[in-house]
Amino acid sequence: MMGFVETVGNLVELLLSDKKTKIINLIVAYRNHRLCVFLFPRWTRLPINYTEHFQDKDMTIKPGSSEMAGLVITVDRDVFEFSDDKNVREALDYVSSSEEDLKFVDEYLKYKRIKDKRENFNLKFPFLPEKVDTLWKRGIKNGFVREECLKGIETKSYEDGLIEVQYNGRRKSIVSFSRVEKRKKGEEKCPYCSYEKGREDYPWNDYIISANPYPYYDHHIVIVNEKHIYQFIDKNEIRVMVEFVLNAPEYMVVYNGPPGTTILSHMHFQAGIHSLPVERAKTKVLSGDENLTVSKLLNFPTRGFVVEKILV
């Protein structure tokens, strides 16, 4: 008994159990008949080289799933200038769990035989991409989606595209340090539970899909739990991510684990149409069979694991 969901779920459980690996970012994608998840374990949130250089808690990159996957997004010109390959590597290396901290996972994989099994996924939402597309386009039309966030983006690329840095000066909304502090104390009203003018909701699979008002991917959406429950991840939620990409294969779905800059008081994923640098990273297989493998990233700025399953 194993399969994709159980393998990923067990890995997640294992990482959540240790304080040096318990902050996690997950990205699920389905490309060329391969279902895959990128799993980034971390021990902290903010890179020290940025905060020390600028002496300002808001003048930094804030690594979320995109950053851990090699795409650094900044809204500040100075931060953009500072973000060269050396500084980005140092930042991502710092927040990632170290090789030493991840030894127990290698040990686990050495003795656990990872095997594929038949899994039934709910593929009964063939109209999902169409519904999301409608939601997205209507959001742009009525001004709820700030389309300018996706325009006039400057990009720098390093190491054959394994590190991309975006300057997104029109993306005016930035989650400041003080706002995160407020959120932590529950002083900020939940944006998902309060009505926002122009937002349209599409219910799907115990979740509600709506457009992200400040997008940084094409068709950037949020997938929010029906209930106001704290951000968490388990096998059931991994299955939800998988079923989303299987029904809407152009998309990738991301999960940002607490603590972070994300809205943590309300369980949600984000999704969008984009290909991230990590998808081109070299990997080394640690365990698995002909259909299902667990690998680790090689020579990438962050440490991470990749679980892949071939679907035929």
Ligand SMILES: [Zn+2]
């Ligand atoms: Zn809420």
